[in-house]
Amino acid sequence: MKTKNIKMWYKVFNFWLFGNKLPADMPITKTRSKKYLGMFESDVVLVDDEVEAHYAIEVSKVLNTNSDEYKATLIHEMIHAYQFVLNLPVDHKKFFRKEAKRVRRITGLNVL
Numbered sequence: 025m026k027t028k029n030i031k032m033w034y035k036v037f038n039f040w041l042f043g044n045k046l047p048a049d050m051p052i053t054k055t056r057s058k059k060y061l062g063m064f065e066s067d068v069v070l071v072d073d074e075v076e077a078h079y080a081i082e083v084s085k086v087l088n089t090n091s092d093e094y095k096a097t098l099i100h101e102m103i104h105a106y107q108f109v110l111n112l113p114v115d116h117k118k119f120f121r122k123e124a125k126r127v128r129r130i131t132g133l134n135v136l
């Protein structure tokens with residue numbers, strides 16, 4: 025899937041699944057990773073005494089081969105971004121599983 029289409033789906037899923045609560049300016053890049061399907065990275069840093077949140081999503085173009093895989097990986101990382109926005113631990117525990125179930129009901133995609 026082209027990067028611009030991944031970014032388009034991010035917008036769609038942010039509206040449709042997350043009530044636009046995720047950052048609109050999320051950087052999304054494709055990687056050649058053979059180890060992980062996707063990655064959400066986040067950091068909170070002080071810049072000139074101001075607190076800044078830094079975040080990014082990466083999606084492997086090696087391991088994701090069709091559009092459903094890209095979408096499922098993207099939503100998986102978006103649940104992590106949602107955890108970050110809500111100040112929850114970024115993990116695969118109860119909240120993650122509940123969200124995965126919820127989005128699966130809506131989209132039919134398995135994002136675990």
Ligand SMILES: [Zn+2]
Binds near residue numbers: 100104115116
């Ligand atoms: Zn994960």
